[in-house]
Amino acid sequence: MPDSQARTLTAPTPAKERPGGTLYRGREGMWSWVLHRITGVAIFFFLLVHILDTALVRVSPEAYNAVIGTYQTPIMGLGEVALVGAIVFHAFNGIRVILVDFWAWATRHQKLLFWIVIGLWVIVMLGFTPRHLINVFSH
Amino acid sequence: MTAIPFPDEPRRRGTNWEKWGWIYMRISGVVLVVLVFGHLFVNLMVGEGVKAIDFGFVGGKWADPFWQWWDVTMLWLALIHGANGMRTVVNDYTKPGTVQRILKGALLASVVVLIVLGTLVVFTFEPCPAGSPADLLPSFCAA
Amino acid sequence: MTTENHVETKVVDGVHYHQYDIVIVGAGGAGMRAAIEAGPGAKTAVISKLYPTRSHTGAAQGGMAAALANVEEDSWEWHTFDTVKGGDYLVDQDAAEILAKEAIDAVIDLENMGLPFNRTPEGKIDQRRFGGHTRDHGKAPVRRACYAADRTGHMILQTLFQNCVRLGIEFYNEYYALDLVMTEVDAGDGTISRKPSGIVAYELATGELHVFQAKAVIFATGGFGKIYKTTSNAHTLTGDGVGIIWRKGLPLEDMEFFQFHPTGLAGLGILLTEGARGEGAILRNASGERFMERYAPTIKDLAPRDIVARCMVQEVAEGRGAGPHKDYVLLDCTHLGAEVLETKLPDITEFARTYLGVDPVYEPVPVMPTAHYAMGGIPTNVSAEVLSDNTTVVPGLYAAGECACVSVHGSNRLGTNSLLDINVFGKRAGRNAVEYVKTVDFTPLPEDPAAFVRGMLDQLRDSNGTERIAAIRKELQDEMDKGAQVFRTDESLAHVTKVIAGLRERYRNVAVQDKGKRFNTDLLEAVELGFLLDLAEVVVYSARNREESRGGHMRDDFPNRDDENYMQHTMAYLSGDAHSSDAADHIRLDWKPVTVTRYQPMERKY
């Protein structure tokens, strides 16, 4: 049945230009790890800086207060919210990871645990953010 | 090309600390939850929060050995935890070679330096340095 | 270590030459069982067109028969009888005795190699019922099938592969064997005979040709269910091995006997194991009637496959089929309960859910017979040596598994006897090949042994044909389903014969679109189609010649078994002009007597 002549092989129908592969569509487990890694790295770098600035207490009260003063500006205040958000997520998700490692039930219900982590994160952040921002923005 | 050359090199054998690193991440993680949350709470939530932090505040805290030990423990645990975590990240995204060695060396150096520095700061801290304006110092520094 | 970094002996004119004592073609159950015997005793290579674990042995579900008597009284004699009777007495009984006797060791071997069989409460290998397996010569069903959930074949394939890894067997994966090299040798007294001297294979990854010189060659290439449309067989089961042997002018035995498994998922052909009925599932027609009671009052749904398949088609033909088109019957598992389904039949439960959207826990599953197993194939004796006529052995050539015909299955294979077959005769093939290669030297290769394959491939690749591979194959499969399936008549077979002749004609003008060298699966599909056409032709031609109904071969126009004329095996030979379109021009049929030791043919009632 010569139903159709062999379609040519060398001239592909131009498809959407998309040279790379697609992004892997992992689920809760993968995204929680991505967030865990990003927050971990972020906290680490903050920690480096934070130790250095705290060390200024050995230099002089003035030096320390000058630097710590910048932490109290509104911009830094917002940054602190982000930082605390990162720490809280990393901490809660860290607990989740530990549970998943050691407790078969948690291994099976890791997605539920992820949403619990998110839920707790929201609650903690709701408690923290207004309080902190009031402190930052009040004189 | 998307193909990754494989294997980059034969897998190495011998003693390795991966298991202990893994266990350490979990133990330190659990302890850090308490330490970090305590730290954040006292510094950011109690009283006026971040606004209240100044030399006097820090001095007030470190006058108490309890807070000294709290912060030093946190310092060690968190830095080693973070550094080990960063080592994992470096292992993942770089190939064995010079770049990887430099990155890991930098990690190690910075962490050792910061741990030493931080520890010294906490324990050799002088809450009432002579010649500083009293209003900057903790209240107990009776001039 | 199993590895693909093989040491090349030499490369001449772009053809790679290797030398092994034993070359095994096929890495399914039979091939790897042979390799486990051969590997430690001789320099062995396994050539497989698939990664070994992709072989279709892995699809087998139900179990492997052996009279272990772990759960109830049983004996290998009963097993022999069931095999003979199940095969409608066309079984060579000496072979069936060996099969049943060595079954016990075959199962124990596998267990010792690590196969995780399901266990009895005492920790022994558990056994379950299967179609046609009975106690005391047909008195009642017996528990004889050793199983690992409903993935027995998967576990056999994995276990054999694991042991090949342990032994460091050399595999050439994704190498397609396309020709058996035969060398003409002068016996010294002026008589010229042909001796196998190697295998020519096509390396999928590179498109290069390899010649494997060998003292002994074992064929274990599996079945050829893809001559049919509705089949439980894999896309890759195109009968290459059987086709290679056929093209070499060696005979094929009993090709008309093809088994149609009763319970394929309707419309898809995906198999639901007979183990389901072994566990108590029931076949029902549209009105919910358990119709097998009418046809086989004693063992009902557990009658042998040929009978059940026929009854199902009959129910549908007489208008009692279920569904909107009344074109299938129902397999009712609902009374088994979720527990049994999830633990003993998890895979098929999932198949029904995935592919038909039917949950067997709550609903009966639509099923119809599906082309399943080739009883016929390359004739061998009980030592797995290939025969060039009724008695003459081809020295150094062996075959085992579904591609071979020993014949332990006669005209209808009993469920669970094939996994047994591949283990028993795979082992024998490997062992005997080792003994053989110790006694002989390499047969010299003829000049340019790859010439034939190179010619065939070049012709396909370079042809400016216009025929689509898929169109020809589809027509073949459709016609085979219509005219040469469960029921056949002279008329239907004559029609299919004609169709095949036309398709063979068109095949010469087939187009291969992919002209590249690397991973050219298009080219290989064309080659495989060639084998399918050849084999389908032999099947139909043999079927037309057998004017009786026996086992898997049901002639509507000759509904009875005719022991007077047909209590013999069909032997088909390629002779004359292989390219002529008229089958009669190039197929010669002959007969081979059936070996009867203990059981005289009786009427087959269940």
Place this chain on the structure above:
Amino acid sequence: MSTATLEQPPAEAAPIESFTVTFLIRRFDPDVDTEPRWQDFDVEMYPTDRVLDALHKIKWEQDGSLTFRRSCAHGICGSDAMRINGRNRLACKTLIKDLDISKPIYVEAIKGLPLEKDLIVDMEPFFASYREVQPFLQPKTAAAPGKERVQSVAERARFDDTTKCILCAACTSSCPVFWTDGQYFGPAAIVNAHRFIFDSRDDEAKVRLDILNDKEGVWRCRTTFNCTEACPRGIEVTKAIAEVKQAVMRGKP
């Protein structure tokens, strides 16, 4: 039963609706291309068809050079793991009705193994890791001649889950850690080690635990669960890995 024929006139049926589905396939021919490229195909499909059917239709009716592996067509041989709409699956087990066909369906090779052609990758590294964990039974004592080793139902159930593996590589090639440098043993190798570590008949669990205590062993797993999600056999892969981790810490199964 001699009157039956197969030539039943098919009952008049309501035609089942078919759809035109667009497939975007990531093609790569090493002889021609330097980079993989996306190519689209429109295919007539029924909701109950599978992605494998679509690939066949393309290969058989449109472009014979489209290259992929497949064999059994029902999820048992492990040939056709590929990335469909961004997730690893078996083409033969992915039904069109379970995908959103209002958008094109993306099909590409699994990630992290060397790409050979179109949807085919080099599986050798994958099998090399598999072989390294000694995936075969190693009892210290021989079984009684002609007898099976005794194993209780519970002991058999202990490792049932991991015996289901068909070595399709969907898990390993979905693992973000494996993507990074391909050195990690990967979930499939660990699953197959698990199958023997927890088999009561085996005596060499310690050797395998040692192997997996490697730098590239179990500790690289970051519990991202992509493997568990991808496994077409429904194996609880991450759970198996967790069990192996704990066995390594205990030093025994």
